[in-house]
Amino acid sequence: MDDFSTRMGPGPEFCDLPCELQLLVLSYLSHGELVLVARVSKALRRLAYDPCLWRTVTVREDMDDRWLQGALDRLSQLEALTLRGSPLVPAWAAHAARFPRLRLLDVGFSLDVNGAALSHFVEGCPLLSHLNVEGCKGVDDAAVEALCPLAGLLSVNMSHCCQVTDDGLLALARGCPRLVLLNADGISRITDR
Numbered sequence: 001m002d003d004f005s006t007r008m009g010p011g012p013e014f015c016d017l018p019c020e021l022q023l024l025v026l027s028y029l030s031h032g033e034l035v036l037v038a039r040v041s042k043a044l045r046r047l048a049y050d051p052c053l054w055r056t057v058t059v060r061e062d063m064d065d066r067w068l069q070g071a072l073d074r075l076s077q078l079e080a081l082t083l084r085g086s087p088l089v090p091a092w093a094a095h096a097a098r099f100p101r102l103r104l105l106d107v108g109f110s111l112d113v114n115g116a117a118l119s120h121f122v123e124g125c126p127l128l129s130h131l132n133v134e135g136c137k138g139v140d141d142a143a144v145e146a147l148c149p150l151a152g153l154l155s156v157n158m159s160h161c162c163q164v165t166d167d168g169l170l171a172l173a174r175g176c177p178r179l180v181l182l183n184a185d186g187i188s189r190i191t192d193r
Contacts, residue, residue, distance in 0.1 A: 015043060022047055031057065051077040055101075058082040065091050072098055080104040086111075093117040096124030106132040108157070114138035119146045126150070132157040134183070141168035148175025155181035165189045 014022065026034065026047055031054070038048040054074045059082065068091055078099045083089055089110045096102070102125040107113050113136035121128060129152050133139050140163035147153060153176040158164060164187050172179065184190060 019047075023050060023052060026050075026053055049074040051075065054078060056080040058084075059086050059088060059092075064088070068092065068095070075099060076101075078102055082106040083110055085109045089113050089117050093120035096120045099125055101125075101127060103127050104130040107136065108132045109135040112138065113143075115140070115143040115146045118143050122146055122149055127152060129154045131155070133161060134159045136161055137163070139164060141165055141171070144168035145171045145175070147172060150176060151178065153179055155179070157183040158187070159183045160186040162187060162189065166191055166193060 014025070017025075026037065029037065029048075034048040034053060038045040051074050054071070055077050057071075057075065057078060057080070065088060068088065072095060075098065079101050081092070081099070081102060081104070083092060084106055086107070087110070089107050090112050093116075097120075102121070105121060105125070105128060107117075113133055118133075118139075128150050131147065131153065133143075134157045139158060139161040144158070144164055145168065147156070148171060156172065156176075156179065164184070166189075169182075169184065169190060172182070
């Protein structure tokens with residue numbers, strides 16, 4: 001039997017690859033798959049939970065507060081967080097200071113999104129540049145004003161945030177000079193002034 005594998009001998013093991021290549025291979029896995037890989041060995045757990053593999057997180061319904069507590073250590077490089085329709089926004093907001101690199105936050109149609117929750121994200125995530133709060137019933141003028149310290153805020157989607165008025169939009173325009181995209185569709189309390 002003179003095939004390629006016989007001539008070359010056994011190939012290199014995954015653990016023999018440089019760490020950078022191991023991480024590159026693991027970067028093709030979903031977070032659910034990374035959690036499964038982490039159960040195989042301590043070495044794979046260390047790799048699977050490397051913060052560079054957890055820069056973008058989309059929270060699903062099966063990820064509860066216990067999942068968040070277990071994941072906090074691997075989220076230090078988090079840059080994009082999606083919590084669409086999630087009841088866990090206050091829990092994530094309470095830990096916002098642990099995500100200083102967060103740039104994109106999508107909490108559209110989530111419960112309990114209000115000025116207090118947004119203030120936590122504003123204080124803990126100074127690099128936040130893209131925010132989606134569409135359909136969040138608790139977003140009012142005070143919540144919009146809480147965004148004003150974000151000097152680098154570029155885009156906000158607040159469509160169907162029915163409690164927002166002209167005052168909130170004016171505060172946002174004055175407080176966020178770099179804002180280039182604003183979606184205020186479906187807000188009946190704003191006027192053309």
